[in-house]
Amino acid sequence: MALDPRVRKKLIRVLGSDYVKDDPITCYSYRCDGLTLHPAEPQAVLYPADRDQLVAAVRILSEQGISFLPRGAGTGLSGGAVPREGSVLIEMVRFRAIGPIDPVNRTIEVEPGVVNLHVSHAAQPHGLYFVPDPSSQKACSVGGNVGENSGGPHTLKYGVTVNHVVGLEVVLPDGEVVELGGPAWTTPGPDLLSLFIGSEGTLGIVTKIICRLTPLPERVHTMLAVFGSVREACESVSAIIRAGIVPAALEMIDRIVIQAIEQTIGAGFPTDAEAVLIVELEDLREGLDAEAEQIETILRANGAVDVRQAADEAERALIWRARKEAFGALGSISPSFYTQDGVIPRSALPRVLERILAIGAAHGLTIANVFHAGDGNLHPLILYNSRDPAEIEATHQAGREILETCLAEGGSLSGEHGIGLEKSHLMDGAFDEVSLNHMKQVRAVFNPRELLNPGKIFPQPGRCGELKGRPGDAAAQLRAKSGIRV
Amino acid sequence: MRRRTKPPGEGSDFPMSSNPEDIKPAEPVHESTRETPERETGAAFSGSDLYAGVPFEDVLQCVHCGLCLDACPTYRTLGAEQDSPRGRLYLMRGLWEGDLSADDAVTAPLSRCLDCRACETACPSGVPYGQLLEKTRGVLARHRKPGLGTRLFRDLPLDLLPAHTNRLIWFSRLMRLYRKLGLAALIARSPLSHLLPKRLVHAHRLLPNFSGRSFKKRHADKVFAPLHDRLPVRRVGLFTGCVMDVADNDIHEAVLHLLRVAGCEVVIPAGQTCCGALQVHAGTRAAPRALAKRNYAAFAEDSLSAVIVDAAGCGAQLKEYHHLFSDAPADTDPKWREGERWHRFGAMVCDILDFLAGIKGFVAANRWNDAPLRLIYDAPCHLVHAQRIDAGPRALLASLPGVELVVPSLANQCCGAAGIYNVQHRELAESVLEAKLDDLTRTLETQPEATVLVTANPGCLFQLRHGVAKRGLPLRVLHPAVLLTERLLPERA
Numbered sequence: 001m002a003l004d005p006r007v008r009k010k011l012i013r014v015l016g017s018d019y020v021k022d023d024p025i026t027c028y029s030y031r032c033d034g035l036t037l038h039p040a041e042p043q044a045v046l047y048p049a050d051r052d053q054l055v056a057a058v059r060i061l062s063e064q065g066i067s068f069l070p071r072g073a074g075t076g077l078s079g080g081a082v083p084r085e086g087s088v089l090i091e092m093v094r095f096r097a098i099g100p101i102d103p104v105n106r107t108i109e110v111e112p113g114v115v116n117l118h119v120s121h122a123a124q125p126h127g128l129y130f131v132p133d134p135s136s137q138k139a140c141s142v143g144g145n146v147g148e149n150s151g152g153p154h155t156l157k158y159g160v161t162v163n164h165v166v167g168l169e170v171v172l173p174d175g176e177v178v179e180l181g182g183p184a185w186t187t188p189g190p191d192l193l194s195l196f197i198g199s200e201g202t203l204g205i206v207t208k209i210i211c212r213l214t215p216l217p218e219r220v221h222t223m224l225a226v227f228g229s230v231r232e233a234c235e236s237v238s239a240i241i242r243a244g245i246v247p248a249a250l251e252m253i254d255r256i257v258i259q260a261i262e263q264t265i266g267a268g269f270p271t272d273a274e275a276v277l278i279v280e281l282e283d284l285r286e287g288l289d290a291e292a293e294q295i296e297t298i299l300r301a302n303g304a305v306d307v308r309q310a311a312d313e314a315e316r317a318l319i320w321r322a323r324k325e326a327f328g329a330l331g332s333i334s335p336s337f338y339t340q341d342g343v344i345p346r347s348a349l350p351r352v353l354e355r356i357l358a359i360g361a362a363h364g365l366t367i368a369n370v371f372h373a374g375d376g377n378l379h380p381l382i383l384y385n386s387r388d389p390a391e392i393e394a395t396h397q398a399g400r401e402i403l404e405t406c407l408a409e410g411g412s413l414s415g416e417h418g419i420g421l422e423k424s425h426l427m428d429g430a431f432d433e434v435s436l437n438h439m440k441q442v443r444a445v446f447n448p449r450e451l452l453n454p455g456k457i458f459p460q461p462g463r464c465g466e467l468k469g470r471p472g473d474a475a476a477q478l479r480a481k482s483g484i485r486v
Numbered sequence: 487m488r489r490r491t492k493p494p495g496e497g498s499d500f501p502m503s504s505n506p507e508d509i510k511p512a513e514p515v516h517e518s519t520r521e522t523p524e525r526e527t528g529a530a531f532s533g534s535d536l537y538a539g540v541p542f543e544d545v546l547q548c549v550h551c552g553l554c555l556d557a558c559p560t561y562r563t564l565g566a567e568q569d570s571p572r573g574r575l576y577l578m579r580g581l582w583e584g585d586l587s588a589d590d591a592v593t594a595p596l597s598r599c600l601d602c603r604a605c606e607t608a609c610p611s612g613v614p615y616g617q618l619l620e621k622t623r624g625v626l627a628r629h630r631k632p633g634l635g636t637r638l639f640r641d642l643p644l645d646l647l648p649a650h651t652n653r654l655i656w657f658s659r660l661m662r663l664y665r666k667l668g669l670a671a672l673i674a675r676s677p678l679s680h681l682l683p684k685r686l687v688h689a690h691r692l693l694p695n696f697s698g699r700s701f702k703k704r705h706a707d708k709v710f711a712p713l714h715d716r717l718p719v720r721r722v723g724l725f726t727g728c729v730m731d732v733a734d735n736d737i738h739e740a741v742l743h744l745l746r747v748a749g750c751e752v753v754i755p756a757g758q759t760c761c762g763a764l765q766v767h768a769g770t771r772a773a774p775r776a777l778a779k780r781n782y783a784a785f786a787e788d789s790l791s792a793v794i795v796d797a798a799g800c801g802a803q804l805k806e807y808h809h810l811f812s813d814a815p816a817d818t819d820p821k822w823r824e825g826e827r828w829h830r831f832g833a834m835v836c837d838i839l840d841f842l843a844g845i846k847g848f849v850a851a852n853r854w855n856d857a858p859l860r861l862i863y864d865a866p867c868h869l870v871h872a873q874r875i876d877a878g879p880r881a882l883l884a885s886l887p888g889v890e891l892v893v894p895s896l897a898n899q900c901c902g903a904a905g906i907y908n909v910q911h912r913e914l915a916e917s918v919l920e921a922k923l924d925d926l927t928r929t930l931e932t933q934p935e936a937t938v939l940v941t942a943n944p945g946c947l948f949q950l951r952h953g954v955a956k957r958g959l960p961l962r963v964l965h966p967a968v969l970l971t972e973r974l975l976p977e978r979a
Binding site for chain 2: 021024029073263264327329332335386
């Protein structure tokens with residue numbers, strides 16, 4: 001369905017005719033992001049160039065009651081940028097400005113369309129970098145990182161996006177512009193900055209981000225430990241943490257993924273291994289060797305058959321390329337796969353992984369694993385054939401059972417990919433109605449009419465029973481009572 | 487939260503009223519996701535007809551991860567999903583599965599692709615993007631007649647010229663005369679240029695140095711002996727191509743000389759012809775298959791150990807004839823259709839830089855001018871992305887006495903030439919070129935001593951010559967073989 005001609009005319013006046021697209025091919029191209037299971041076409045795609053254009057466009061849509069949502073590079077894995085209700089998609093790719101950099105305070109100002117890796121490239125001459133390093137970092141946008149509170153292998157030591165952003169400029173769904181946080185390291189009052197980071201584009205559209213930069217580590221040491229069983233690899237993870245060492249990254253890759261990697265990337269991983277662990281240490285020059293030796297001892301004591309050390313930066317880069325491109329590499333062995341993102345307490349790793357394999361076997365599906373073992377963030381990849389409806393159904397069922405297993409272990413639905421539209425129907429299993437209602441009321445403070453990115457995060461009516469009352473009402477009452485001014 | 491601006495004429499902070507009746511839920515703006523797009527006209531074809539006889543299952547390898555996006559020059563320039571590799575693959579899949587019909591709207595983004603294949607290097611799933619795009623263009627060309635402009639400026643010259651050496655010679659002579667008379671310069675610079683089609687005027691800036699004679703004809707079927715005996719002897723064939731056979735002859739001459747000082751016995755078979763790459767990129771399939779057969783026959787001699795190519799685009803095409811024949815009509819002789827013969831042929835094809843880099847002791851066996859030279863390296867897309875050749879040429883150039891190699895951060899990104907793309911899609915190609923020139927300008931700021939830029943593909947050479955002139959950068963743009971020959975000192979008598 002194309003745009004109402006009057007609305008289109010208004011939008012074109014603001015953005016220019018090249019930047020308001022509602023032709024069938026454009027809409028078809030934006031049916032899905034990194035999650036292809038639930039395609040839905042937008043009614044139009046807008047490409048604003050700057051904040052003022054965005055504000056004007058948002059006001060037009062808001063006045064007309066047309067829902068809309070932002071999109072960065074579209075690499076998200078939970079369907080956060082899928083226009084579920086035929087909303088208007090606002091492509092943020094033209095927000096590309098990078099800098100200025102403040103090397104003294106170690107911050108850099110970037111626009112949301114900037115590619116994650118480009119931030120670190122810009123900071124590198126100052127001996128600094130931007131820590132969040134999702135596997136898609138060579139393509140994903142910083143705006144998307146803020147929306148999803150993205151992590152990456154190095155979250156184990158350094159935390160996720162919320163730990164590396166100090167300020168945001170946000171356009172609210174009614175076109176109002178607000179600044180959250182700022183270059184100072186703290187602001188008093190409720191932490192609205194943290195509330196916005198990870199809100200999956202349901203509270204506002206980010207137009208500027210002040211990123212915290214971190215000094216490049218003095219030395220990095222990367223090891224690859226080879227195991228004959230997944231259980232031994234998992235137990236090594238717990239043993240390392242128990243010894244009081246916090247590696248910068250602790251990643252596990254199983255046999256199926258190793259084979260896919262070797263078919264496409266060719267990183268020299270042993271294809272007969274059941275699992276490999278990537279252990280990366282980052283620290284001051286002194287003491288690093290001793291720590292590496294200690295880890296090697298732990299790894300061998302827990303059954304590692306081989307422990308290799310990356311000899312130089314090229315070998316290290318190859319190991320990381322293999323890890324970061326592992327999802328894609330699976331494309332060479334299975335045309336479609338469904339990525340899960342459950343989190344469990346580290347100690348439960350061996351038992352949950354066995355359970356996941358059992359779930360796969362029960363549904364006749366192959367499940368591969370490549371994940372952030374150090375913080376218990378699983379990424380089971382369910383391989384399926386997208387042309388077999390029965391297999392798609394089995395995939396959904398297996399995915400649900402895996403996440404229920406995570407919840408039963410006291411874990412959570414998502415570590416870094418977000419809930420989006422993919423897992424919204426599971427939220428009522430993770431939270432009770434009261435908590436969900438509170439969350440909805442928080443959303444309603446900023447997004448009262450649900451015009452911004454509707455149908456995400458929360459269970460949809462009909463799937464879990466409608467919540468009583470309009471969340472907007474409650475928010476209005478709440479605001480009236482408390483006198484909150486935003 | 488600090489307020490920055492307040493919506494004009496709004497009293498309350500939110501478009502909310504105290505009366506809940508005023509808060510209307512968003513209108514259902516979209517009844518349902520469209521299952522099948524409208525087929526606009528009866529002329530449109532459904533997927534199964536479109537791709538009949540074309541193996542296309544490899545498109546399923548794309549997992550839609552998007553890691554290719556930032557590698558794509560058109561996505562970086564246009565910022566639209568349908569102008570990214572992932573978006574184009576999604577459209578191709580839509581066509582293949584019958585979800586989309588072959589109309590202008592779907593053809594446009596597919597024809598805007600440079601076919602630079604940087605996405606293949608970025609792709610973790612190993613999607614053979616170039617092959618899928620070329621097949622799709624073939625499929626579209628079969629069912630849709632291109633516009634008059636495309637037929638006149640692209641298809642007609644491609645039909646008439648590349649495969650005919652005598653016509654190429656005449657064309658080259660004409661162009662040479664045209665340039666000598668000053669007409670080319672006149673058209674490129676005078677106010678007259680405003681009256682002519684922009685595409686035509688722009689083409690003048692990209693003209694090669696036509697020589698009026700064929701390198702191949704001059705040297706055909708002679709055997710050139712090695713110039714010294716310090717390296718093991720091997721017999722190689724030299725591929726001469728189409729335009730490069732009648733223009734910028736110093737490149738082929740340089741390559742011939744380099745091969746002889748690399749211990750090679752060189753033959754230049756008269757039967758060889760254009761590789762067909764320009765036609766394949768444009769979606770023509772049948773005519774280039776005939777060229778492939780001629781080239782196969784020309785280099786069939788048993789004693790050849792390699793077919794040396796000095797144009798990265800041609801090298802990539804010669805190595806990929808098996809793709810071109812994978813969707814050949816069913817009545818094609820199986821000996822051509824099956825991949826094995828072409829894999830064997832492709833294995834013999836070798837880029838000149840890669841070849842020299844692989845000859846142990848090549849640099850040591852010759853005498854070189856060791857005057858200091860700071861050299862900027864540009865990697866042609868069809869060398870680095872299509873043929874995956876990168877480290878060898880860099881190492882070879884860096885190992886020359888006196889040479890310090892500078893690799894700009896965007897060395898592996900497209901310059902916008904892409905065969906004849908820069909004439910077809912002038913504005914987009916110029917935007918892609920601008921990014922490259924910005925990178926070269928930055929490089930020269932930190933490396934002001936750099937004086938030469940090398941690139942191992944003729945299209946890139948002409949494009950970068952034009953770009954360097956346009957930007958006024960103090961750089962000579964050379965084929966690396968020409969630079970190597972310049973640095974080579976003569977054999978002692």
